[in-house]
Amino acid sequence: xxxxxxxxxxxxxxxxxxxxxxxxxxxxxxxxxxxxxxxxxxxxxxxxxxxxxxxxxxxxxxxxxxxxxxxxxxxxxxxxxxxxxxxxxxxxxxxxxxxxxxxxxxxxxxxxxxxxxx
Amino acid sequence: xxxxxxxxxxxxxxxxxxxxxxxxxxxxxxxxxxxxxxxxxxxxxxxxxxxxxxxxxxxxxxxxxxxxxxxxxxxxxxxxxxxxxxxxxxxxxxxxxxxxxxxxxxxxxxxxxxxxxxxxxxxxxxxxxxxxxxxxxxxxxxxxxxxxxxxxxxxxxxxxxxxxxxxxxxxxxxxxxxxxxxxxxxxxxxxxxxxxxxxxxxxxxxxxxxxxxxxxxxxxxxxxxxxxxxxxxxxxxxxxxxxxxxxxxxxxxxxxxxxxxxxxxxxxxxxxxxxxxxxxxxxxxxxxxxxxxxxxxxxxxxxxxxxxxxxxxxxxxxxxxxxx
Numbered sequence: 001x002x003x004x005x006x007x008x009x010x011x012x013x014x015x016x017x018x019x020x021x022x023x024x025x026x027x028x029x030x031x032x033x034x035x036x037x038x039x040x041x042x043x044x045x046x047x048x049x050x051x052x053x054x055x056x057x058x059x060x061x062x063x064x065x066x067x068x069x070x071x072x073x074x075x076x077x078x079x080x081x082x083x084x085x086x087x088x089x090x091x092x093x094x095x096x097x098x099x100x101x102x103x104x105x106x107x108x109x110x111x112x113x114x115x116x117x118x
Numbered sequence: 119x120x121x122x123x124x125x126x127x128x129x130x131x132x133x134x135x136x137x138x139x140x141x142x143x144x145x146x147x148x149x150x151x152x153x154x155x156x157x158x159x160x161x162x163x164x165x166x167x168x169x170x171x172x173x174x175x176x177x178x179x180x181x182x183x184x185x186x187x188x189x190x191x192x193x194x195x196x197x198x199x200x201x202x203x204x205x206x207x208x209x210x211x212x213x214x215x216x217x218x219x220x221x222x223x224x225x226x227x228x229x230x231x232x233x234x235x236x237x238x239x240x241x242x243x244x245x246x247x248x249x250x251x252x253x254x255x256x257x258x259x260x261x262x263x264x265x266x267x268x269x270x271x272x273x274x275x276x277x278x279x280x281x282x283x284x285x286x287x288x289x290x291x292x293x294x295x296x297x298x299x300x301x302x303x304x305x306x307x308x309x310x311x312x313x314x315x316x317x318x319x320x321x322x323x324x325x326x327x328x329x330x331x332x333x334x335x336x337x338x339x340x341x342x343x344x345x346x347x348x349x350x351x352x353x354x355x356x357x358x359x360x361x362x363x364x365x366x367x368x369x370x371x372x373x374x375x376x377x378x379x380x381x382x383x384x385x386x387x388x389x390x391x392x393x394x395x396x397x398x399x400x401x402x403x404x405x406x407x408x409x410x411x412x413x414x415x416x417x418x419x420x421x422x423x424x425x426x427x428x429x430x431x432x433x434x435x436x437x438x439x440x441x442x
Contacts, residue, residue: 013140064203067225
């Protein structure tokens with residue numbers, strides 16, 4: 001049967017989680033740069049559907065991760081972006097990406113705010 | 119417990135591994151996709167005790183993986199905990215229909231996650247579907263009338279009561295209120311239970327379960343037999359017909375030999391359907407008050423005798439014209 005961690009194990013657990021969170025925080029500048037590059041591709045009339053799908057997958061991961069590390073606002077913005085993309089992808093063609101760009105910029109702004117606050 | 123954790127996100131895999139290790143679970147295997155997971159499952163000599171599956175993954179998704187795993191004899195009853203960012207009701211419905219034991223939405227916190235693991239561990243000994251031995255023929259002690267016999271065979275929507283509770287909590291936790299609970303009582307099951315073997319009783323229950331499942335087709339219903347001749351159903355309230363109409367229709371369906379052989383109970387089977395109860399905004403998901411209200415409502419309805427049980431037309435005719 002599951003036991004609550006002993007004090008020493010609890011410290012080990014907290015230290016382990018802190019390390020993973022640190023890696024998450026350190027990965028953010030690269031992720032932001034990748035989102036920026038994808039947004040550029042949206043403006044450049046590349047394969048919109050493929051680009052939007054890529055943004056959706058990345059937003060989905062961020063949605064799952066961010067809240068687990070205490071960045072609820074980033075997670076919420078990523079969830080909103082992900083849902084918006086799914087709705088757009090279910091809609092008519094050509095895809096209207098205006099709302100996606102707005103949500104993406106808002107999410108990137110939130111990442112700046114949240115990470116600067118740490 | 120030995121865990122297989124499947125997620126295409128290495129950060130989540132690290133996180134889950136760290137948390138489970140911190141709570142003393144050291145026997146952990148990870149996979150980054152469904153195909154990877156299936157390879158691992160096929161190669162293992164000793165089966166895993168619990169699977170944790172993400173839903174949104176490239177290639178085969180977690181729901182399809184869950185369905186595939188349930189076909190494997192070693193994993194027909196293994197707890198499967200879905201851990202996913204997908205919080206919409208259709209995903210929760212699909213996951214439980216595919217065989218999930220529980221469902222938790224990312225982001226998760228340690229306390230919530232470990233409470234789900236504890237829940238899975240507590241309910242593991244009986245498994246998810248824990249088939250009632252249909253070949254018992256009295257070889258095993260006969261279970262009491264109040265025993266929640268798991269429905270044998272794969273009846274669409276029928277799951278164990280603990281899994282049904284997990285489903286209700288998962289939906290309610292997402293503040294999705296488009297669901298309703300109600301209970302169904304077949305009073306003659308007491309007579310059937312007293313007069314027949316466990317195997318025969320289980321067979322009758324399965325027939326009734328099929329009839330209920332058929333009647334609730336299209337309502338995205340999940341159901342369980344809870345003992346004492348009662349079934350609990352949870353479905354989408356926007357798709358549910360009026361309770362009185364449901365009671366009549368179910369009585370009619372049960373009168374057909376297709377589901378329960380005629381003569382299983384003298385005078386046929388009657389049906390009492392309790393009131394439909396929806397979760398209230400202030401109900402806490404863990405309390406499942408709307409289920410409690412549904413069960414209490416059935417008792418009140420039976421006690422008040424306001425609504426007489428609906429009998430099949432055939433049974434009513436039989437009573438009217440038979441000589442005693």
